[in-house]
Amino acid sequence: MKILLIKISSMGDIIDSTAIIRSMHELFPDAQIDMIIDPAYLKLVSNLKIVNNFFFFDESTYKSLLNFKKNKFLVFANFFKVLKKIHFEIKKVRMTYYDYVFDLQGIEKSLLFYFLSRGKQKNCKWSLPYKSIYENKHSHAVYALYATVRKCDQFKSIPFSFPFYQPEVSTEELLDLNSKANYDFSAINKNDCINENLNKSNNNKGPGENLKKTSDNIRYIVDNIRYIVISPFTRWETKNYPILYYLIIAVLLANEGYKVFLTGSKGESIKFREQIDVIKNYVFNDFILYDRFYALEILENIDKLQSKNNIQDIGKQKETDKQQDIDKQKETNKTCNSNKLEEILENFNKLQDKKKIIDLIGMISIDQLGYLISKSALFIGGDSLASHLASACNTANIVIFGPTSPLRVGPLNTQNSIIVRNTTIDCLECYQRKCKLKGIENKKCMNSLSPYKIFDLALLLLKKQKIQIQHMNENKNN
Known part of the structure; x- marks a missing residue:
């Protein structure tokens, strides 16, 4: 046949x-x-x-x-x-x-x-x-x-309902990395995988030797250290969870002692750095912060400001006085949120310097990504190729959904999967590549999901894994 x-x-x-x-x-x-x-x-x-x-x-x-x-x-x-x-x-x-x-x-x-x-x-x-x-x-x-x-x-005899054969992929070991990588992995110390002196220890070595050492150190991490893979990008703009939220999750997990790899394609590497620059120079317009990280908080503060006056007072208050109060509150929030943003970015940069967060966006091939995910303790990302890879590799995963349905395109291997989405949104599963909502409502199905809740879910999955590993070791000893 x-x-x-x-x-x-x-x-x-x-x-x-x-x-x-x-x-x-x-x-x-x-x-x-x-x-x-x-x-x-x-x-x-x-x-x-x-x-x-x-x-x-x-x-x-x-x-x-x-x-x-x-x-x-x-x-x-x-x-x-x-x-x-x-x-x-x-x-x-x-x-x-x-x-x-x-x-x-x-x-x-x-x-x-x-x-x-x-x-x-x-x-x-x-x-x-x-x-x-x-x-x-x-x-x-x-x-x-x-x-x-x-x-x-x-x-006809092929099974048409669960359980049927699970998807599977073939993966390659990380034998080499893109030689044009702007990240010097060879500075990683194998004892604690932390080295703040970037690009210093290998300046006198040839590119071939650097590249080989890079691959050796990455493989060492993959084989010996529990790490987490975060893939921030998808093919649809509407399926992308805010970059700032991913940075918060990465920082929190790194502070818990986990290595965090950020992955993506070469085109996404440019997009990632552009968005980091935008976050650094965030736009504050009509009380809305870029990526809406503090938008709801800002609006709540404005509501509190207006609710301090009763209806009669608001009616009597001059328009100029009201505008001055709102402008004053806006400046207060701007200063407060600016400090929070700076703190997040500062922590992210420090953890990158210490090699706790490693940016591999645009540096590895699809099969290398599969290998990286297959050896990881946890995957976090949106509805994308990477989430399907995690499911096929039987890796614990947290997948963030908004405009698409997890029932239709979610991970088939549901044993180690957690689907995160806001079911209170009316336009959920709209299947639109461009959000039709404007202002603070734009992409609310994704932006309304708290990064702190995703972090808590990640800790639960990681804790569950530790317990399973302990049971396996106990059974082996017995």
Whole structure:
């Protein structure tokens, strides 16, 4: 039997699809399972030994070649290069006549391969009779993938309800890091992993030696020290929890004695530093602080100021007097909150200097991220690839939800997962990439979640882990 699966993009869905591939492999061990995928995500599934051949649709390369902001004549020439590359991959796919072709993506780029591939029986994600499952926001997205496969009689025996096979990923050890990293990990002291003299001890060494020592020290932390991974960014702006809140969580956990790794892509590295700069030079406009960290507190203070006067007094008070009182309160809050912000940023910078908080944003690959998460004590982040990685690696995780539904796209492995969201928000699960609310209401589903509560939940999970480890050690001794 020969099976072709088309799942080009959506990293979280690719991880979830490994559960289906494993189910197929267990049902038909001798079947040839081929997959069309974006090469950027290949390392997540390449070592699982359940896929025989991979074909590629390199979306990022095609987009860069067809970037109309560049020379238009160059784009015109590149258009034929892209067609040639796609034609080459389609030609390779068409060399095999498949018994089954499953399009688990169901969008234009995947349909191209779906229609041009050669197969006895083909099924597409969005086709009937399972359309209601695909559109149901309260059933997990993985059910749609299973439904696509189960349309064929041969695969009816694949389980369609929990417990089914859990998603899985292949991870690489941290053999090397980006040589352009602006963080000198080689200064880490292996005894206590704290060294304030950054970039001093290795100035006379060559870049190759520095890089090797960097990897050795990171691996030492991974193998010997309990650490936490925080991934602040997602692909949607509305799913991003405020950076300032993440900094608070990182500082609190570092003060508890844990190592904290911050992770993300190269593009997110630039965004992270930009947001740090904005926090340092925060905007105070109409009583709203950037990232709304103290917005509610500020408004409460203004309400208290106005409630000190009864209705009659407010009616008699001159507009100029009222404005002076509000301006005075605004300045008081500004000074108070400025001190709090400075304290948070100062603590964050100190802990970075002591290597208790390590910024790896933009410095590691996807498979290295998987390895880092798989060895960690806890993962904290939003609805993103990293949270799916944590679930697949069976790592304890706290996932922050707002515009998307945890029932539909949340971690499949719920044993060690805590979902954090504000269920009192009317527009929760809006599935909007840009929030339509303005002012203090903007992104309130995310901004209203307290970082201190998330910190408390993190301590609970970490305490639970310690108890489990103690029980395991006691059982081994007995």
